[in-house]
Amino acid sequence: METFEVVKVWVVIDSTVNSIPCSDTCTAEELCIALCKKYKIPPLTRTLFALRVKGSNCFLKDNFNVLSGSREYEFRIRFKVPVLAHLITLDEMTYDYYFQQARNDVNSNSVPEIKYPDHKKELLGLGITDMFRAILEEKISLKDAVRNYKNHIPKVILRRHGHFPKKYALETIPTILVHDVNYVKSQYLQQMYTLAPNYLAEEYCDVQWQTGKSVVLVHLHVAPFHEQQPGLRLYNSITREWIHIGTIEEIIYLTRNGDNCLEVSRRGTPLFFKFKSEEELSSFISVCDGYYRLMVKWTFNLSKDDETPSLKDLHRLKCHGPVGTTETYRLEFKGDCYQFNNEQYYSLDHLVKCHQNPEGRIYLKECIPPSEYVQRKGVRIDQAELQEILKDNKSPRCLSTKDIMLYIALLTSGSGTCIYTYAPARTGLYASACCVLPCAGE
Known part of the structure; x- marks a missing residue:
């Protein structure tokens, strides 16, 4: 049987402190979601928020059990939107x-x-x-x-x-x-x-930087939008110089090595740090991971020991969650039919007609292209079908170069906004469109 204990949370837009009963399995992410629902924060911007320990500069990682800490937290926007x-x-x-x-x-x-x-x-x-x-x-x-x-x-x-x-x-x-x-x-x-151009930047003081046999005390600074040294940088207390570690995009993974030690794998030589406490280590990992998911690849956690609970569930279910404020479903073309919600449809018109009832279990309002990270095989689209798909579309389409197959003696023809390239005596074009997700700062 689950036990419930009260956690206090301070919210900027509410003068009354929130006293929230939490179970012994409640995570920081779950508590953030509950607070977002209460204060009408939509799923689209929920990931900008996090819980900070009251009276501290340390934030909780998503999978942290809220009853195992101080039980007094601040609900804050942690990740900066530069524009x-x-x-x-x-x-x-x-x-x-x-x-x-x-x-x-x-x-x-x-x-x-x-x-x-x-x-x-x-x-x-x-x-x-x-x-x-x-x-x-x-x-x-x-x-x-x-x-x-x-x-x-x-x-x-x-x-x-x-x-x-x-x-x-x-x-x-x-x-x-x-x-x-x-x-x-x-x-x-x-x-x-x-x-304050680096508002919301986070600094971790007196971190031990292990370089070979020597150890240097440094200040680690996380500021993805810093003008000269965006991303991660450190201040060497001996040389009194700032060293640019790399951008958020250049981080490959973060690995815990026990006793508050961390390996930062990047494009180049890995770096090794030792933090003063587990709280600071977890806070550092979670800020890097949060920015990475917002700016680079939202379906990936930098540290395998610090997985986001909701993302772990989505991976287990092999699906992705809401993109906006409504539910989103994945649509795949299998070559001879479309697969949607584990059911097959012979055409897009057939699929749409089957889900046009606003009172039905699924009301199909909009189809969204899959992420650029979804691995798909090339799909053959004949010329007539390609015309049908693009005739009402005025926006440009980006074709990934790895998905374009080269034919000898190609012919090109087109009119208006549509151009088709095909081989003589053939009626097909092998290609697949990709949807590029912008970084948080774009």
């Missing part, structure tokens, strides 16, 4: 969560790159911008916003400058002519990105 316009188009609720998290970090002086007094004016400007945002979004008066100015001005400014921000707000806010709250939020975040 803010992309995030708001994905989901407005996630965008708002990102904004609220960023303003909380700024106000609590939790962004290492933003320092007082170097950025004194900018910090005050961010506070005034947030006050104006509250006036627009919460429909409050200037008088009410100024009365609650301590909720918006960074704490370091309040400590050093007393009531000056209050006076400055009364003089400045009436001169602002913008009335779009999302524009105000975007300007706040853009200014923060200018001050």
Whole structure:
């Protein structure tokens, strides 16, 4: 019989602490999914979130049992989306969560790159911008916003400058002519990105770098969008130099070697590190793995000892989960028929007609091409069928070079947006289209 114990989770957009009963098998991923459902975060952006140990900089890996830790966690967006316009188009609720998290970090002086007094004016400007945002979004008066100015001005400014921000707000806010709250939020975040271009980067201090017989203490830095050294880099405490390890895409796998030791296999010589604790080691593995799945290949875990539970289940079931906010099914062409949901159909029209009832078990709304990592044999498509497939399609198609078969004495003909290449006395073209998934930063 399962036992349940309470876990406390702090959420940026909720002033009330969540007390959630969890079973002794509940993982960090399961708890994140439950919180996403509660706060209307869709599956499309759920993987940006993770649980951070309260009072620490360490995050939980997906398969961590939440009852075996501190039982006090923070629900945060862990993975950075470098282009803010992309995030708001994905989901407005996630965008708002990102904004609220960023303003909380700024106000609590939790962004290492933003320092007082170097950025004194900018910090005050961010506070005034947030006050104006509250006036627009919460429909409050200037008088009410100024009365609650301590909720918006960074704490370091309040400590050093007393009531000056209050006076400055009364003089400045009436001169602002913008009335779009999302524009105000975007300007706040853009200014923060200018001050802290590596916001959400993670640093692991006093890590032992094992090079041959010598050991050097280094700081490991994970910042996939760093301008000069994107991905992984380390600071050598002896030479006092930054060394670029490689990009996220260049990581091949991460291997635990016992006693908090880790091998980083990359394109080049592997590196060996020893972390101060299991918590830091797991946090480092999970941030690298998370970015790898978002930017390179979402169906692959870098560490076989730290598998994502939901991904493990999908591999076991030999299927993939939702791509958007609805269920997605895989469609395969077997040469003489189409296979869909373990059933065979002689044509696409037949398949669609069988699933046009919105009240049915499966309502076929949209067909999505398979991932570029799905291994498929070449499929022969005759010219008439190719015309039928492409006649209503105005977008370009990318053909993988390894899937194109070369014929001698090829002829090319076409009109409009369709071009066909075929061999004389033949009616076929061997090819398969591939769908390229963009990196998180594109």
